[in-house]
Amino acid sequence: MTDPQIALMMLGLFIVFVFLGFPIAFTLMAMGIGFGYYAYFDAGRMWRTFNRLGEDADMWDRWTAWIQGLFNNRIFDLFVNQTYTVMSNEVLTAIPLFLFMGYIVERANIVDRLFGTLNIAARNVPGSMGVAALITCALFATATGIVGAVVTLMGLLALPAMLKARYSPSFASGIICAGGTLGILIPPSIMLIVYAAASGVSIVRLYAAALLPGLTLVGLYLIYVMGRAILQPSVAPRPTEDEVPRVPFVKLAWMLATSFLPLAFLIASVLGSILFGLATPTEAAAIGALGGMLLAVLYRSMNHKRLRESVYLTVRTTAMVCWLFVGSYTFSAVFSYLGGEHVISEFVQSLNLTPLQFLILAQLIIFLLGWPLEWSEIIIIFVPIFLPLLKFFDIDPLFFGVLVALNLQTSFLTPPMAMSAYYLKGIAPPSVQLTAIFRGVMPFLFCVFMAMALMYAYPDIVYYLPRLFYG
Incomplete structure (x- = not known):
């Protein structure tokens, strides 16, 4: 041979x-x-x-x-x-700090108060409880970046409330599963840090590029939730006074100030300090970790047990990512030395694909890999195989990275290996069947494909903020 x-x-x-x-x-x-x-x-x-x-x-x-x-x-x-x-990679230093911030926020008892407040604030919106759950998921996922934690916690908190409010089990399950995966796309995302380390793309520009696509996907999710609630009211009935009480405006403003604003301010501070060049991602992650601890103290949820759990989970997850990098770097170096990368490159170039066709082929392969593998393995092991081909097809690694991050939403939502569905099934009431959860996530899967199509058609969704901030 x-x-x-x-x-x-x-x-x-x-x-x-x-x-x-x-x-x-x-x-x-x-x-x-x-x-x-x-x-x-x-x-x-x-x-x-x-x-x-x-x-x-x-x-x-x-x-x-x-x-x-x-x-x-x-x-x-x-x-x-x-x-x-x-x-010794400085880019990867931010990972344990962002993870620690996420685990601390997860244990700070912020989410239940946030969901309750948003549920009351959106009570007159079609599908109000679903909208509140989706926005809560987006904020919480952005703050943590840990898909399993977001889906599990929101499944314990929001799913029973929506089922009690006569929501369709599949519709409610789809909202939680889709919203819980947003943390791997919307900055400050751990996945984007890993891609930056693997590809050499500036993490600051990558964060700026991923922000609008992430918000676009959230917008598509919200349009679907409200649109279906209007067209099919039986899946998301309007809440009764007993289910979601009316509160005076002053009280509602105070509830928002004490639940929504602190977490939103923490995320905005971390992300803003990175985008405006006030701090490196590592420094901003350290600020975020400190801010998460302060929030936990203010909400009177900080104790030795929770701190110890957060540190342990941070170390365990960081070790997993770093050893994946070590194994991937060693594997890819030997693979390239033996000529495997050259063979794949020559084969793809011989297909005479256009840049658009190559992008579609690469995203299709990543979509299929998302069935058996998680995002970390795909980014660290398989995405580097495509990176040398980007120059041949004149494709910007920045655009490719954001497209991959958007595509990897599907790895958590696509049956039969939709991990978000399994996370939710593990804590859902027995009456919620796995097949119902799968049915619920399918429309959100089409929202992801629509967001990818919008990025193909309007690349400025990716490039606008990097050009605005950095030229």
């Missing part, structure tokens, strides 16, 4: 092992080191290590020399260097 064929076999075996359920980070590292040992094997170098001993060397020295010779392979140097590169 030639080296490029071995590289393609390496990629195929990795996909097989992923489907078998092996841990992805350690599978990447094991396959990178295993195939890398073959790729970088130098028999002369190994024998030189063994033959440096004299004839009078004892058996122990010879055994030690054999071991040293076996490990005298450049793949181990590569693995150590890649580990150091990942752990």
